[in-house]
Amino acid sequence: MDIREEIAGLKDELIALRRDFHMHPELGFQEIRTSRIVGDYLENLGMDVTRGVGKTGVTGLLKGKEKGKTVMLRADMDALPVQELNDVPYRSQNDGVMHACGHDGHTAMLLAGAKILSRHKGELKGSIKFIFQPCEETMPGGAKAMIDDGVMENPYVDAAFGLHMASEIPIGMIGITEGAVMAAGDKFVIDIIGKGGHGAMPFLAIDPVVISSYVIQALQTIVSREVDSCDAIVLTIGMIEGGTAFNVIPGTVKLTGTVRTLNESLHREVPGKMERIIKGVCEAFRGQYKLDYQAGVPVLVNDAEKTKFVRLIAEQVVGKERVQAFPAGMGYDDMSYFMQTVPGSYYYIGSANKNKGTDYPHHNPRFDIDEDSLLIGTEMHVKLALGFLKGSLQG
Numbered sequence: 001m002d003i004r005e006e007i008a009g010l011k012d013e014l015i016a017l018r019r020d021f022h023m024h025p026e027l028g029f030q031e032i033r034t035s036r037i038v039g040d041y042l043e044n045l046g047m048d049v050t051r052g053v054g055k056t057g058v059t060g061l062l063k064g065k066e067k068g069k070t071v072m073l074r075a076d077m078d079a080l081p082v083q084e085l086n087d088v089p090y091r092s093q094n095d096g097v098m099h100a101c102g103h104d105g106h107t108a109m110l111l112a113g114a115k116i117l118s119r120h121k122g123e124l125k126g127s128i129k130f131i132f133q134p135c136e137e138t139m140p141g142g143a144k145a146m147i148d149d150g151v152m153e154n155p156y157v158d159a160a161f162g163l164h165m166a167s168e169i170p171i172g173m174i175g176i177t178e179g180a181v182m183a184a185g186d187k188f189v190i191d192i193i194g195k196g197g198h199g200a201m202p203f204l205a206i207d208p209v210v211i212s213s214y215v216i217q218a219l220q221t222i223v224s225r226e227v228d229s230c231d232a233i234v235l236t237i238g239m240i241e242g243g244t245a246f247n248v249i250p251g252t253v254k255l256t257g258t259v260r261t262l263n264e265s266l267h268r269e270v271p272g273k274m275e276r277i278i279k280g281v282c283e284a285f286r287g288q289y290k291l292d293y294q295a296g297v298p299v300l301v302n303d304a305e306k307t308k309f310v311r312l313i314a315e316q317v318v319g320k321e322r323v324q325a326f327p328a329g330m331g332y333d334d335m336s337y338f339m340q341t342v343p344g345s346y347y348y349i350g351s352a353n354k355n356k357g358t359d360y361p362h363h364n365p366r367f368d369i370d371e372d373s374l375l376i377g378t379e380m381h382v383k384l385a386l387g388f389l390k391g392s393l394q395g
Contacts, residue, residue, distance in 0.1 A: 003386075006116050007378050014112045014374050019090035021104035025079030025097045028135030028142065031056045034077045034107065038132045041111050045118040047130070054145030056134040061155075062117060064124025064389065069158040071388045072129045072342070073381050074335060075110035076103045076136035085365040100367040102165030102351065107132060109163075109374055113381030126389040127155055131338075139187055139296035141334030152341050159306055160344030161384050162335045163377055166326070167359055169350030171370045174314040174380070175326025176347040178307045182300035183232070183260040184267040185332030186293065190215065190278060192242075193288040196251035208253040209242060211287045215255065216240075218277050226273055227266060234260040234330050235270075260330040264299045271295075300336035303343035310345045313383050317376060349377045 007014075026034055035051065035058045042049045042060035050059045056077075084091055084098040092098045114130050131151060135142035169175050192212045197205025216237050227233050235257065242253030259274075261267050271293040282289045314323045326348050335346050352359040353370040360366045 003116065003382055004379060006119070007112065007375055007382070010112050010115065010378075011375060014108055014378065015371050017111055018105050018108035018371065018374060021107055022090050022099045023093050025092050025094055025099045025104070026077075027081060027097060028078040028138040029055045031077045031134050035132065035134070038077070038107065038111065042114060042130065045114060047114070047118065053149045053151055054134060054142045057142055057146045057151070058132040059151055060114060060130040062114070062121060062124070062128040062130070064126050065122050066125040068124075068126025068389060070127040070129060070155045071385050072131055072157045072160040072338065072344070073110055073113065073385060074131040074133060074160065074162040074338065075106040076133045077107050078103060078135050078137050078142075080137055080363060082363065082365050086368055088368070098365065100364060101137070101362045102367075102369055103136070105165050105351070105369050105374055105377070106163070109377040110381060112374075112378045113385070116378070116382050117385055120386065123386070124389050128385050128389070129157060136334055139185065139294065141297060141337070143334040143337040147337055147341060152338070157342050159388060160335075160338045160342050161306070161310065162338075162344070162346045163380060164333070164346070164348050165351040165369050165373060165377070166348035167352045167362060167367065167369070169324070169326070169348055169352060171350050171353045171373055172318060172376070173322045173324060173350040174318055174347060174376070175324050175350070176307060176311050176314060176345070177326050177328060178302050178304050179328075180262040180299050181302050181326070181328050181346060182333050182336065183262050183328075183330045184264065184297060184299045186259045186267075186270070186296045188257055188259065188274070188294065189292040190255040191290040192253045192255065192282065193290070194249070194251060197249045199247035199249055202249060205249040206286050207249050208287060209250065211282060211285045212240065212242070212253045212255060214285065215278055215281050218281050219274060222270065222273050222277070231266055232262045232328070232330065233266060233270075234258075260332065262299055262328055262330075267299065297332045297334045298336045298340060300333055300339060300346060302345045303339070306343050306345040309387070310347050310384065313380065313387055314347065316383065317379050347380075349373050349380070
């Protein structure tokens with residue numbers, strides 16, 4: 001029996017795992033049930049299992065018959081604070097929480113991959129680390145917490161691979177790109193401080209609402225006038241909070257937003273640029289400010305060699321004509337922390353099928369996946385691990 005046939009034999013179990021996780025979604029660092037199921041599953045496969053890594057993360061170590069390199073396969077487990085609108089038997093049973101990004105599928109695929117690979121333990125020259133990560137959706141994420149807990153050591157990880165379901169890509173296709181593939185993502189909070197007063201007598205006040213309006217516009221000049229036009233950057237104010245009544249000038253206004261960029265050097269420069277502009281605008285209007293800039297997630301960069309390897313495996317799995325370049329995006333994924341530590345590659349499994357209604361965007365309350373994609377993702381996990389440890393593209 002070849003790998004694909006082995007995976008096909010697990011199809012019912014694979015779908016059942018995914019649907020169970022979908023019905024019982026848990027937010028970041030709250031994945032108690034999910035991590036328990038994952039840990040028990042890996043232990044039943046005879047692996048060395050460590051629980052509570054990075055708070056609620058789980059790792060499984062599969063050791064081959066001979067010593068060699070160690071490859072890491074990663075899945076994220078957390079859900080989103082979204083109310084599901086899908087009318088399906090496996091609809092979320094946790095009110096206001098939903099797997100609206102495919103992490104239920106990620107977790108199920110890696111468990112199925114672990115089962116297949118455990119059957120081939122005797123063929124392995126080296127080890128496989130199965131990383132089930134908590135809290136990908138919330139900055140700074142669970143990857144850094146797992147790294148801080150030593151997940152990349154004992155044994156040392158030589159390469160890291162991860163995948164993501166993609167509702168932008170048709171079922172049966174795989175997307176992969178060398179270099180920067182997902183953006184750095186930061187969060188900032190700006191308090192604009194003025195002097196409260198009567199709405200009818202603004203000359204006796206220092207209006208933080210007006211100052212905020214100028215700050216919001218001035219910050220966009222970073223994007224339009226201070227950054228190379230060929231560099232992608234987004235600076236978004238997502239929340240404006242201030243005021244208690246229509247006729248009262250408040251004392252403060254709070255602006256909360258995010259910065260995204262695909263250039264790590266630019267990523268480090270943005271906080272200084274923002275501070276200079278905010279300070280200048282506030283001084284011009286007699287106001288003050290506080291800037292809390294929270295560095296979140298670094299740029300996710302695919303190693304050239306490892307990405308070529310992923311492409312060759314993908315061509316084996318779905319055929320050369322179904323492997324496409326996937327353009328870099330301004331979303332973020334803290335897989336980037338793992339890949340700052342070791343070289344690796346992050347790729348996309350197409351899950352869109354308009355006829356099945358699985359082409360809604362990620363984070364949408366009607367997001368779902370074509371479950372046939374689970375077989376493709378599992379096959380990628382298995383063949384990447386086997387091929388890497390064999391030092392070839394066989395398996």
